[in-house]
Amino acid sequence: MTVSSLDLTVGSLTPRLLLGPGPSPVSPRVLRALAHPPLGHLDPQFLAVLDDVNERLRGVFGTTNDVTYAVSGTGSAGMQAALVNALEPGDTAIIGVNGYFGTRLVEMARRLGANVVQVEAEWGRIIEPERVIEAHGKHPGARVLALVQAETSTGAWQPLHEVGAHLRGSETLFVVDAVTALGGIPVEVDQVGADICYSATQKCIGTPPGLSPITYSPKAMRAIGQGRKTPVTSWYFDATVIGTYLGPERRYHHTVPINLFFALHEALREIDEEGLASRFERHGRMGALLREELGARGFTPFTETGRGLPQLTALRLPGDADEASLRSVLLNEHGIEVGGGLGPAKGKIWRVGLMGHGASEESVNRLVEAVDRMGMGRA
Amino acid sequence: MTVSSLDLTVGSLTPRLLLGPGPSPVSPRVLRALAHPPLGHLDPQFLAVLDDVNERLRGVFGTTNDVTYAVSGTGSAGMQAALVNALEPGDTAIIGVNGYFGTRLVEMARRLGANVVQVEAEWGRIIEPERVIEAHGKHPGARVLALVQAETSTGAWQPLHEVGAHLRGSETLFVVDAVTALGGIPVEVDQVGADICYSATQKCIGTPPGLSPITYSPKAMRAIGQGRKTPVTSWYFDATVIGTYLGPERRYHHTVPINLFFALHEALREIDEEGLASRFERHGRMGALLREELGARGFTPFTETGRGLPQLTALRLPGDADEASLRSVLLNEHGIEVGGGLGPAKGKIWRVGLMGHGASEESVNRLVEAVDRMGMGRA
Numbered sequence: 210m211t212v213s214s215l216d217l218t219v220g221s222l223t224p225r226l227l228l229g230p231g232p233s234p235v236s237p238r239v240l241r242a243l244a245h246p247p248l249g250h251l252d253p254q255f256l257a258v259l260d261d262v263n264e265r266l267r268g269v270f271g272t273t274n275d276v277t278y279a280v281s282g283t284g285s286a287g288m289q290a291a292l293v294n295a296l297e298p299g300d301t302a303i304i305g306v307n308g309y310f311g312t313r314l315v316e317m318a319r320r321l322g323a324n325v326v327q328v329e330a331e332w333g334r335i336i337e338p339e340r341v342i343e344a345h346g347k348h349p350g351a352r353v354l355a356l357v358q359a360e361t362s363t364g365a366w367q368p369l370h371e372v373g374a375h376l377r378g379s380e381t382l383f384v385v386d387a388v389t390a391l392g393g394i395p396v397e398v399d400q401v402g403a404d405i406c407y408s409a410t411q412k413c414i415g416t417p418p419g420l421s422p423i424t425y426s427p428k429a430m431r432a433i434g435q436g437r438k439t440p441v442t443s444w445y446f447d448a449t450v451i452g453t454y455l456g457p458e459r460r461y462h463h464t465v466p467i468n469l470f471f472a473l474h475e476a477l478r479e480i481d482e483e484g485l486a487s488r489f490e491r492h493g494r495m496g497a498l499l500r501e502e503l504g505a506r507g508f509t510p511f512t513e514t515g516r517g518l519p520q521l522t523a524l525r526l527p528g529d530a531d532e533a534s535l536r537s538v539l540l541n542e543h544g545i546e547v548g549g550g551l552g553p554a555k556g557k558i559w560r561v562g563l564m565g566h567g568a569s570e571e572s573v574n575r576l577v578e579a580v581d582r583m584g585m586g587r588a
Numbered sequence: 589m590t591v592s593s594l595d596l597t598v599g600s601l602t603p604r605l606l607l608g609p610g611p612s613p614v615s616p617r618v619l620r621a622l623a624h625p626p627l628g629h630l631d632p633q634f635l636a637v638l639d640d641v642n643e644r645l646r647g648v649f650g651t652t653n654d655v656t657y658a659v660s661g662t663g664s665a666g667m668q669a670a671l672v673n674a675l676e677p678g679d680t681a682i683i684g685v686n687g688y689f690g691t692r693l694v695e696m697a698r699r700l701g702a703n704v705v706q707v708e709a710e711w712g713r714i715i716e717p718e719r720v721i722e723a724h725g726k727h728p729g730a731r732v733l734a735l736v737q738a739e740t741s742t743g744a745w746q747p748l749h750e751v752g753a754h755l756r757g758s759e760t761l762f763v764v765d766a767v768t769a770l771g772g773i774p775v776e777v778d779q780v781g782a783d784i785c786y787s788a789t790q791k792c793i794g795t796p797p798g799l800s801p802i803t804y805s806p807k808a809m810r811a812i813g814q815g816r817k818t819p820v821t822s823w824y825f826d827a828t829v830i831g832t833y834l835g836p837e838r839r840y841h842h843t844v845p846i847n848l849f850f851a852l853h854e855a856l857r858e859i860d861e862e863g864l865a866s867r868f869e870r871h872g873r874m875g876a877l878l879r880e881e882l883g884a885r886g887f888t889p890f891t892e893t894g895r896g897l898p899q900l901t902a903l904r905l906p907g908d909a910d911e912a913s914l915r916s917v918l919l920n921e922h923g924i925e926v927g928g929g930l931g932p933a934k935g936k937i938w939r940v941g942l943m944g945h946g947a948s949e950e951s952v953n954r955l956v957e958a959v960d961r962m963g964m965g966r967a
Binding site for chain 2: 217218219220222223224225227229231232234235240241242243244245246247248249250252254255257258261281282283284285286288289293313316317319320321322409411417418419440441442443444445461462463464465466467468469471474475478540546551
């Protein structure tokens with residue numbers, strides 16, 4: 210261990226204003242709940258918190274699905290859980306790919322032995338629903354059709370309703386990635402007809418990372434329970450065995466991250482107090498303000514017109530700016546984190562998140578002020 | 589949502605003294621670190637915390653293994669990660685089973701398509717090393733041989749050195765479950781010759797649940813990297829891809845549970861300040877005190893003589909006591925949590941954990957006082 214590491218303490222870390230693609234800022238009351246002394250995972254008091262979290266998650270997801278809970282892992286764990294439960298080797302999976310997270314779905318599905326049919330679109334654009342429906346027409350026996358509602362790598366807002374309506378009554382499970390969507394824009398699982406929908410807590414929900422809210426429709430649970438020829442290869446993520454803990458049996462499955470559930474409970478209370486409609490409106494208003502302010506300074510949208518997410522805006526920088534070094538100045542001198550680009554967007558864009566507790570005028574003002582002080586946009 | 593759920597807040601939960609099989613009590617300074625406002629997972633400040641956590645984990649594990657980190661999930665996630673990386677369909681896995689967690693290893697390995705050879709012993713007893721070595725003699729090509737060092741369901745302390753010495757130079761990977769061991773008794777990965785060893789943070793490390801420290805030997809990494817015929821089916825747990833984030837490349841893999849890492853960092857600082865030897869001594873002393881005090885009140889050891897873990901003691905209750913209702917009184921009227929039995933030990937035992945911050949005389953005294961007030965042991 211180096212001498213300097215001995216001096217490193219969490220208390221001495223410089224706080225940042227988190228305006229990147231997540232994690233997002235966490236409110237003081239959620240941080241207080243996080244730091245409540247832990248309870249046991251079988252304590253009746255904790256089980257009441259857990260039940261209440263699941264009930265409130267149903268509200269945010271817009272679903273009556275019985276199997277609605279939070280996976281003990283980050284958003285990627287939710288993606289992994291969705292696919293490992295749904296897919297068996299040899300299954301066909303139709304996956305929309307217009308950014309990094311679509312690509313990851315493909316990678317995960319392939320590792321599980323699925324035959325993947327990709328429906329691609331340029332990064333920053335949505336995938337036209339008719340193209341997805343057309344692909345399903347060619348592969349009607351596909352086990353899974355997966356779309357990313359809020360593509361965190363590009364800021365694109367993928368429409369879901371037409372595809373969902375098309376898949377109703379089919380044997381295909383509609384898998385929706387709502388990692389950056391949930392709590393920021395309407396997800397409406399039941400209305401859309403999503404069969405498995407997963408998210409993360411560190412985006413528009415306003416909890417630190419480490420949990421992945423997920424919901425399975427009765428159709429999905431039938432497909433997993435009786436529809437599989439082989440057991441789910443992952444014991445940890447198996448959606449049927451976790452039910453013995455979540456349900457009235459209360460049988461020990463694994464020790465869930467107690468304190469993260471405390472924080473999630475408090476964040477969901479905040480959401481219910483604000484109301485979903487007001488929360489979506491707030492995210493919409495802040496996103497528009499940001500685009501207006503940075504647009505006036507020469508930033509231009511990376512995302513297809515009219516398809517941008519309010520909670521995550523991807524922007525090209527004015528002039529021939531070196532985004533990485535400017536981003537580093539923004540972080541180190543102004544204490545503000547924004548994200549850079551991934552994959553083909555690397556070096557080309559900033560991704561600015563205004564999510565959850567961070568979706569405020571103060572956030573926009575602080576960013577705009579820093580951009581002005583850095584002399585950006587005056588070229 | 590019921591009316592009562594609207595009133596449920598984390599702040600109003602009654603605190604408990606956690607003397608069960610985990611989670612264990614968390615110190616105020618670790619809770620403070622937990623509640624530090626989050627940083628981004630690519631922020632240089634956070635990466636310094638992460639590096640320091642990994643370095644300190646090497647110390648606690650007793651290893652120089654480069655690939656040492658904390659999986660973004662609970663202890664069961666560590667078990668899942670170990671097996672999904674090591675095993676391919678058709679591989680042979682020799683697994684020691686003398687309690688619940690051995691049984692779970694078998695279940696996980698089977699789901700991954702392995703042929704499992706079980707070396708069984710009665711619950712509460714250790715598995716004699718010569719029987720394990722004998723099983724390996726019959727299956728020298730086994731890919732994995734797994735033992736649970738601290739069987740949380742029975743309190744048995746499994747010896748590892750003879751088996752480890754036997755496996756050196758073989759192609760078999762020695763997998764060690766140190767979930768309840770790490771930080772409470774010596775694990776000594778390198779000395780033992782363990783190839784994959786995983787743990788959890790909510791036992792003797794003193795952090796809330798949600799992370800699973802793990803370490804892979806160079807032999808294990810070769811077996812995973814070049815030795816596999818098929819890719820690791822789990823993208824989330826793949827030990828080779830996570831390296832792109834942990835290593836100098838710093839490429840985004842997934843958003844790790846930032847605040848749990850803050851807490852783990854502080855807990856590891858506490859461990860380094862106390863010193864491992866003193867910490868083991870403290871756990872040993874408290875375990876002995878507990879056995880003495882409860883022994884004097886008619887509790888009798890469930891675990892084989894001389895094989896009990898200091899940090900987790902499994903005891904039969906005096907007389908024909910109904911353990912579940914007494915345990916409920918202990919929890920609800922005295923605010924103390926202990927664990928009941930699992931599987932064949934259900935209804936027969938209490939499992940008392942004195943782990944991490946909870947391994948103190950005050951814990952023992954409070955428990956003994958409550959037992960006396962409840963009129964137990966005076967029969």
